[in-house]
Amino acid sequence: xxxxxERVEKLKEFWAEGMSASQIAKQLGGVTxxxxxxxxxxxxxxxxxxxxGARTAEEPAAAAEPEAxxxxxxxxxxxxxxxxxxxxxxxxxxxxxxxxxxxxVPRDPTQPRSPGLPTPEEEAARVTLVEIEKMARxxxxxxxxxxxxxxxxxxxxxxxxxxxxxxxxxxxPYCKHHVAVAFQPMSTRRDRSRAxx
DNA sequence: CCCTGATTCGC
DNA sequence: GCGAATCAGG
Numbered sequence: 001x002x003x004x005x006e007r008v009e010k011l012k013e014f015w016a017e018g019m020s021a022s023q024i025a026k027q028l029g030g031v032t033x034x035x036x037x038x039x040x041x042x043x044x045x046x047x048x049x050x051x052x053g054a055r056t057a058e059e060p061a062a063a064a065e066p067e068a069x070x071x072x073x074x075x076x077x078x079x080x081x082x083x084x085x086x087x088x089x090x091x092x093x094x095x096x097x098x099x100x101x102x103x104x105v106p107r108d109p110t111q112p113r114s115p116g117l118p119t120p121e122e123e124a125a126r127v128t129l130v131e132i133e134k135m136a137r138x139x140x141x142x143x144x145x146x147x148x149x150x151x152x153x154x155x156x157x158x159x160x161x162x163x164x165x166x167x168x169x170x171x172x173p174y175c176k177h178h179v180a181v182a183f184q185p186m187s188t189r190r191d192r193s194r195a196x197x
Numbered sequence: 198c199c200c201t202g203a204t205t206c207g208c
Numbered sequence: 209g210c211g212a213a214t215c216a217g218g
Contacts (some may be wrong), residue, residue, distance in 0.1 A: 020201065035211050037202060145200070183218070201218070208210080
């Protein structure tokens, strides 16, 4: 791969957004973080903190690039409710390098659930969640990596919001505990709706 | 050990 | 110009 115009543009964009070199490298593909860093330096856009004379592209989350826009909250799944097929084989599961507020919290353990179906297993899962949360590393958004559990804990809008942060299962965005609750196969759903087939 | 960016230097 | 290897650090 070479530094085409587009790729350089993305590089600038990502770098400006605060992505790490390795993250950018993964995003772009075909390059290593070293390549990215090298290019960044050659472009003279090192210091991210201070904007140089030229105005930098500071699009919050430009919907320009489909790939770039693919920066969805990895925890966008509805935990304990439906399996997330995305984790199966995803080329890109970029870290949220931007303020994520659209994170569907796994449910505040203290809050009652949907009145109607407190499934025994859901109940169990929920109880388990609070247990897991107790041992969470409580990582900040910026501290997340591909090897840390990205299970959100708390309300993103609130103060003590954090992520689980325990070692993530290889290839999945969550730790083994949260994988267990997040990727529950359609189970104990004995309602065999005839309509289904 | 995981990760970060910075620098060097042969290509 | 490029980027792997290396360095220096968290």
